[in-house]
Amino acid sequence: MESVNDWQARLEDTTLDPARKTTRNYYAFLFFLLAVTGWGVYAYSLQVRRGLVVTGMSDRISWGLYITMFVFFIGISHAGTLISAILRVSHAGWRTPVTRMAEFITAVALITGAFFVIVDLGRPDRLINVLVFGRWQSPIVWDVLAVTTYLTASVVYLYLPMVPDLAFFRDRQAPWVSRPKHMLYRILAINWRGTSDQKRHLRRAISIMMILIIPIAVSVHTVVSWIFAMTLREAWNSTIFGFFFVAGAIFSGIATLIVVMAILRRVYHLEEYITPRHFLYLGYLMAAMGGVMIYANLSEYITAGFKFEEGTEFLFRQLFIDEFAPYFWFYFIGGLMTPVVFMFIRRLRTIGGIVTAAVFVDLGMWVERYFIVVTGLRAPLLPYEPVNYAPTWVEWSITAGGFAFFALLITLFVKAFPIMAVWEMTEERREEFEEMVEYEHEFDGEEILASGVPDSAPEPETGGPP
Amino acid sequence: MNRSSRSLSETIRAVGPLWLAVMSSALLAAAAGIRGLPGLLLITIGVGTAVAVFARLRNRQTSQTVVAHDATGGNLQVLLRMIDRRTAIRMFGMSALFIGPMGGVPRALELLAGQQVPEETQSPFSRIRQWAMIIDLRYCDGCQSVGSPPRCTAACVEGHLLPEPMQWIEVFEDELEGEGTRFIPIPCQHCQNPPCVNVCPVGATFSTPEGLVLIDQERCIGCRICMAACPYDRRFFNWGEPPVPPEAHLAKYNLEAQVPALKGTVMKCDFCPDMVRAGTLPYCIQACPNQAIYYGDLEEDIATNGRQLVSMAAFSAEHNAFILKEELGTQPRVFYIPGHGEAVGRVPSRTGRLPTVWPWTRTAPGGDVWSR
Known part of the structure; x- marks a missing residue:
């Protein structure tokens, strides 16, 4: 049988591989992402020069793609919190290989999302006013506070468990290969030597952070929803909004994690560590959140539809039958039903099936954010004809740039940092191994004792996913 | 124990x-x-x-x-x-x-401590004006009888140098119960529980002691949450570079007149407190051919349309005045007297009004035009 040391060496090699070898495809992809991001930056510079007149927004639909992107990216930032913190708290051991990716998605998505608020501002040059004149009564200021707190917390939470792995990178990358890189790891590893004292402190810090980050994450998407729910708009006038947005955030966060996981697994050959079991478990979680979302939607629309107050007819008509019906039904059937249905059918419960469902969830949730923003604003407040909103090429370019920027940060990250928590995985493996050895010893002993009565020999437990 | x-x-x-x-x-x-x-x-x-x-x-x-x-x-x-x-x-x-x-x-x-002590600006015994408006819909026919676009809007556009398509006071045509329509000019309602002020992250829009809601465009960051929050659709954004006539460039920005307009910020009706202080009525009231709009002070309980003086309380009560979207609890300062222009001979079935135009923008070089 393979020893733990061999196993660890192989894991270390696999984790180091992306940092050691850079393929031509990688550069091509990087170039592509840089090009798209650059195009987005160009479009934004045009918007800064000419004003928001270059967008499709108008007084009567005054928020559009940018706010959609903000809500969507803040949403998928919940990937890290859920997988990492909640599963860590509940001691779900299988999470270990995927935590790093999840935590990184969180930090990157938050940065991308926060950018889109700035992109949406009419006067980005006066951003500092939020700090100078900020009023605590304003939902926007709640958002600024929540998002910056969450970003700080999630960067810390990404960094802390990475310290031992950074030390491992430091030790394994000779200074003469790349001096700046070595310097970077040496600084970031903050003199980690793996002493028991250091380990104790690290564990303590991680457990404080994992508890702390859960309420922060919940508060973030709650106050994002309150930007809408705190206004006197019929479509957004809902007490369920905070919960609904948090559930949607976790839902789309899991989906994004599944997609990113599948890509990195394929590209960097992580099949041994990221197994079908991970996809299966995350798929179940995603389906459960899909169920929660279906419930939240029913609860939202049935309470409004039963009473059918003034204004509800307009909202329901545009959402279910007219202008936004394709979006809504794509979201409801494609985004919410797909993961649930896929997880019920054995033949679709494969990696391919789960990744497909996850892509649908991401698309569906993006579309949902879009129609929540636009339908709420479109409902006329006074006797005038409702206006329509069509994003312009500038908005689409900046949106594409945002997605590219998100992917770019992930692409750069995997090149520079350990994509899996090597030390945690090794420790767990070691524990498992020791348990196994202990068990085998016991087993041997009992066999000798019970040699007279072979029937009573205990059957070895069969492992595997439940 | x-x-x-x-x-x-x-x-x-x-x-x-x-x-x-x-x-x-x-x-x-x-x-x-x-x-x-x-x-x-x-x-x-x-x-x-x-x-x-x-x-x-x-x-x-x-x-x-x-x-x-x-x-x-x-x-x-x-x-x-x-x-x-x-x-x-x-x-x-x-x-x-x-x-x-x-x-x-x-x-x-x-x-x-070496601090400057501000001079008392208000004696506790002096009045603080509480500006309000009464719009008598019995006299509003959307300027059908004078055959022009609504004069109140036109005067406001000229007076405040509004970029197209801003209409700070906008004359809407509203369906009546039964058949026909009525015209209803709607300026900013100057709410006493203003949703826009409540949500503003930087205090760029604020309530004054006189009960008005104003905007400081030199502080506004253009996040537009006030536009989402306003239930009266009375906030306007400078989506592009607003046209500014050469002479307006000389003016120092004044938030009571909102001239010159600034790109990327929100504007709206300011109730013209500067004009009232100077002893004249706001543009819209001066321009109304039927004297349908009264402007006054709730504190002194007096209002005028330029021709006659009324007691705000008595006039509102006698003619069953209402406020817009009362159920939202915004407490507007604009009161409406129900009607459909019958006092100036309009019948409800006569619908339609001429669209507002922005003739002054022709004299201002440059400037973007966007749609509402």
């Missing part, structure tokens, strides 16, 4: 006089109209000293009584018993010596 409760009662006895001193001094301070910590502190010291001195004097004379009462009622009651009428009068007299000059204390402290 166990030890803990004994110590508790001891504590109460010890704290009792102090508590009495603080409370009575706070009461005195409030009565004397003194605000702030320094005044309160000085009064506390004064009254506290007085109470302590008299308690000590009394204590010496009636120590027997004190002991007797101590067993039953505690120090507070003893103290109250000790203070006879004469003592009380003396105590209050002594406190008054401290309170008398208190009014000057905060100011003196500010001067000592």
Whole structure:
């Protein structure tokens, strides 16, 4: 049988591989992402020069793609919190290989999302006013506070468990290969030597952070929803909004994690560590959140539809039958039903099936954010004809740039940092191994004792996913 | 009695006089109209000293009584018993010596700290105007009879140099119950519970003491949450570079007139307080051919449409005035008298009005045009 040391060496090699070898495809992809991001930056510079007149927004639909992107990216930032913190708290051991990716998605998505608020501002040059004149009564200021707190917390939470792995990178990358890189790891590893004292402190810090980050994450998407729910708009006038947005955030966060996981697994050959079991478990979680979302939607629309107050007819008509019906039904059937249905059918419960469902969830949730923003604003407040909103090429370019920027940060990250928590995985493996050895010893002993009565020999437990 | 409760009662006895001193001094301070910590502190010291001195004097004379009462009622009651009428009068007299000059204390402290003391801008006896508007819909026909686009909007556009397509006062055509329509000019409602002010992250939009909602475009960051929050669709964004006539470039930005307009910020009807202060009525009221709009002061209970004076309260009540979207609790300052232009001979079935135009923008070079 393979020893733990061999196993660890192989894991270390696999984790180091992306940092050691850079393929031509990688550069091509990087170039592509840089090009798209650059195009987005160009479009934004045009918007800064000419004003928001270059967008499709108008007084009567005054928020559009940018706010959609903000809500969507803040949403998928919940990937890290859920997988990492909640599963860590509940001691779900299988999470270990995927935590790093999840935590990184969180930090990157938050940065991308926060950018889109700035992109949406009419006067980005006066951003500092939020700090100078900020009023605590304003939902926007709640958002600024929540998002910056969450970003700080999630960067810390990404960094802390990475310290031992950074030390491992430091030790394994000779200074003469790349001096700046070595310097970077040496600084970031903050003199980690793996002493028991250091380990104790690290564990303590991680457990404080994992508890702390859960309420922060919940508060973030709650106050994002309150930007809408705190206004006197019929479509957004809902007490369920905070919960609904948090559930949607976790839902789309899991989906994004599944997609990113599948890509990195394929590209960097992580099949041994990221197994079908991970996809299966995350798929179940995603389906459960899909169920929660279906419930939240029913609860939202049935309470409004039963009473059918003034204004509800307009909202329901545009959402279910007219202008936004394709979006809504794509979201409801494609985004919410797909993961649930896929997880019920054995033949679709494969990696391919789960990744497909996850892509649908991401698309569906993006579309949902879009129609929540636009339908709420479109409902006329006074006797005038409702206006329509069509994003312009500038908005689409900046949106594409945002997605590219998100992917770019992930692409750069995997090149520079350990994509899996090597030390945690090794420790767990070691524990498992020791348990196994202990068990085998016991087993041997009992066999000798019970040699007279072979029937009573205990059957070895069969492992595997439940 | 166990030890803990004994110590508790001891504590109460010890704290009792102090508590009495603080409370009575706070009461005195409030009565004397003194605000702030320094005044309160000085009064506390004064009254506290007085109470302590008299308690000590009394204590010496009636120590027997004190002991007797101590067993039953505690120090507070003893103290109250000790203070006879004469003592009380003396105590209050002594406190008054401290309170008398208190009014000057905060100011003196500010001067000592080298702070500038602002001159009193409002005497407590002077009126603060509470601007409001009454729009008599019986007289509004959407300017059908004069055959032009609504004059109120046109005058506002010219007066405030509004970029196309802003109509700070906009004449909407509303379906009546039964058949036909009515015209209803809607400016900013100047809510007393303004949703836009509540959500603004930087305080760029704010309520004034006169009950108006104004916008400081030099502070606005253009996040547009106020536009999402306004239930009356009365906020307008400078999506592009607004056209500004050459002469307006010379003007210093004034948030009561909102000239010159600034790109990337929100604008809306400001109720023209600058014009009213100068002794004229807002553009829209001056321009209305039927004198349908009254402007006035709720505080003085008077309003005028330029021809006649009315009592705001009586006029609103007699003609069943209503406010828009009352159920939202925004408490608007614009009141409407129901009607459909019947006083100027309009029948509800005669629909349609001419669209607003922005002729002044032709004289301003450059500037973007966007759609509402």
